[in-house]
Amino acid sequence: MTDIVLTHGTVVTMNGRREILRDGAVVIEGNKIVSVGKTEKIKPKYMADVELDCTGKLVLPGLVDCHVHLAQALIRGCADDLSLVPWLRERVHPMQGTYSPKDGELSTKLCCLEMIKSGTTCFVESGLHWRYGFNEIARVVEEIGIRAALSKKLMNLRGYADVPDAICESMAEDGETTLRQTLEMIKKWHGKAGNLIHVWFGARTPGACTVDFYREMVEQARKHQTGITIHLGEVKQDIDYMRKEFKMTPMEFMRHCGVVGPHVIYVHGVWIPQEDFKILSETEGTICHCPASNLKLASGFAPVPEMLHAGVNVALGCDGGPSNNCYDMIREMKLAAIVHKARLLDPEVLPAERVLEMATVNGARATLWGKELGSLEPGKLADLIVVDQRNPHLVPVRNPVSNLVYAANGSDVDTVIIDGKIVMQGREVKTIDEAKIVERVQETGLEVDKRLGLEIGPNWPVK
Numbered sequence: 001m002t003d004i005v006l007t008h009g010t011v012v013t014m015n016g017r018r019e020i021l022r023d024g025a026v027v028i029e030g031n032k033i034v035s036v037g038k039t040e041k042i043k044p045k046y047m048a049d050v051e052l053d054c055t056g057k058l059v060l061p062g063l064v065d066c067h068v069h070l071a072q073a074l075i076r077g078c079a080d081d082l083s084l085v086p087w088l089r090e091r092v093h094p095m096q097g098t099y100s101p102k103d104g105e106l107s108t109k110l111c112c113l114e115m116i117k118s119g120t121t122c123f124v125e126s127g128l129h130w131r132y133g134f135n136e137i138a139r140v141v142e143e144i145g146i147r148a149a150l151s152k153k154l155m156n157l158r159g160y161a162d163v164p165d166a167i168c169e170s171m172a173e174d175g176e177t178t179l180r181q182t183l184e185m186i187k188k189w190h191g192k193a194g195n196l197i198h199v200w201f202g203a204r205t206p207g208a209c210t211v212d213f214y215r216e217m218v219e220q221a222r223k224h225q226t227g228i229t230i231h232l233g234e235v236k237q238d239i240d241y242m243r244k245e246f247k248m249t250p251m252e253f254m255r256h257c258g259v260v261g262p263h264v265i266y267v268h269g270v271w272i273p274q275e276d277f278k279i280l281s282e283t284e285g286t287i288c289h290c291p292a293s294n295l296k297l298a299s300g301f302a303p304v305p306e307m308l309h310a311g312v313n314v315a316l317g318c319d320g321g322p323s324n325n326c327y328d329m330i331r332e333m334k335l336a337a338i339v340h341k342a343r344l345l346d347p348e349v350l351p352a353e354r355v356l357e358m359a360t361v362n363g364a365r366a367t368l369w370g371k372e373l374g375s376l377e378p379g380k381l382a383d384l385i386v387v388d389q390r391n392p393h394l395v396p397v398r399n400p401v402s403n404l405v406y407a408a409n410g411s412d413v414d415t416v417i418i419d420g421k422i423v424m425q426g427r428e429v430k431t432i433d434e435a436k437i438v439e440r441v442q443e444t445g446l447e448v449d450k451r452l453g454l455e456i457g458p459n460w461p462v463k
């Protein structure tokens with residue numbers, strides 16, 4: 001007896017040959033995909049507990065968001081139209097600096113709800129401060145049933161590039177404690193919740209860590225066989241700082257600190273010079289492209305088509321509530337696909353298919369689940385999504401990948417299966433009370449502003 005069979009869908013397999021199956025089926029047993037093929041061939045072979053008829057729908061691997069700030073969902077829209085350092089120092093950090101684990105927990109619930117409802121099945125959290133409550137957050141992730149690499153933030157200085165006190169008092173942590181807490185969380189949560197949760201090292205940006213501290217982190221990550229994620233070259237200040245202070249490019253500096261390898265995700269990579277592409281491709285690290293965040297914060301344009309051309313693995317990320325301001329990978333795919341065309345005056349760069357690869361196979365490669373995720377093939381983990389194509393903005397269907405990237409949005413996602421479990425069906429998330437969370441977030445979100453005496457509201461008169 002098989003657990004779940006999805007039938008009559010258009011299956012975008014993302015397999016090595018990138019096959020798309022019309023009237024296709026996917027069979028799930030336990031947490032694995034056991035068969036993928038034409039419905040007429042598959043259906044007679046399997047008796048299923050649950051059959052999901054996917055007529056008029058697209059079936060594809062769950063999207064992998066390689067850069068998420070869980071704690072920032074609760075401060076969505078708190079710092080619009082500001083540049084990065086004041087954005088961080090005046091709003092984002094002070095606000096997060098008032099958090100208790102209860103706030104961290106609520107923000108995680110909100111963020112995971114939004115991700116699931118827009119087709120993300122696996123994400124990499126950028127770095128959790130101790131005050132958000134790592135344990136509480138991990139428990140929420142387990143309960144909701146989404147796959148996550150949760151990073152603990154690590155730092156031993158308070159700077160951001162050449163600004164020495166950029167990190168406010170309430171968000172500052174000392175090196176020894178951040179390292180100890182990360183190791184404790186690895187012991188407690190790495191590979192736990194049925195291997196839904198991994199624990200990573202969330203290294204802070206150059207200026208907040210000494211070279212020796214990065215090296216210590218690298219050593220520990222190697223020992224525990226886990227990943228490291230770091231914001232790198234997000235704004236011009238980053239590259240200027242590394243050039244001035246160390247006489248190195250960002251990737252030369254990363255190599256100097258040992259922060260290189262297939263287990264490293266460098267976030268943004270806007271200010272990565274061409275000479276760094278070789279180091280990136282040779283060391284097999286991943287650049288996580290966050291176009292909405294880079295555009296909104298006016299950070300610049302990451303050279304994504306150029307990096308892909310040089311053999312660099314480039315994945316995609318939504319970043320956070322004050323920078324994006326949403327966690328919808330489908331919207332992010334469209335932005336990634338169109339922004340570079342205008343930048344390079346070339347509509348042929350980054351076709352829809354390449355961008356879907358960034359959000360699936362490339363993202364999967366960046367995570368420790370590597371070969372187990374990213375495509376629909378027998379033996380892979382059963383993380384997949386179903387997208388309804390029977391919407392006015394999604395017909396006619398000529399190329400379903402084009403419609404998904406250029407015309408769809410997160411609310412077209414109908415069903416989400418993670419680790420073989422139906423987490424959302426018919427847009428109803430089964431593992432959490434959505435209405436209750438939305439209500440609590442509205443209240444608590446505005447309460448966070450009040451803690452700091454901030455009045456953030458409409459810029460137009462309200463009657």
Ligand SMILES: [Zn+2]
Pocket residue numbers: 067069126231267319320
């Ligand atoms: Zn970020």
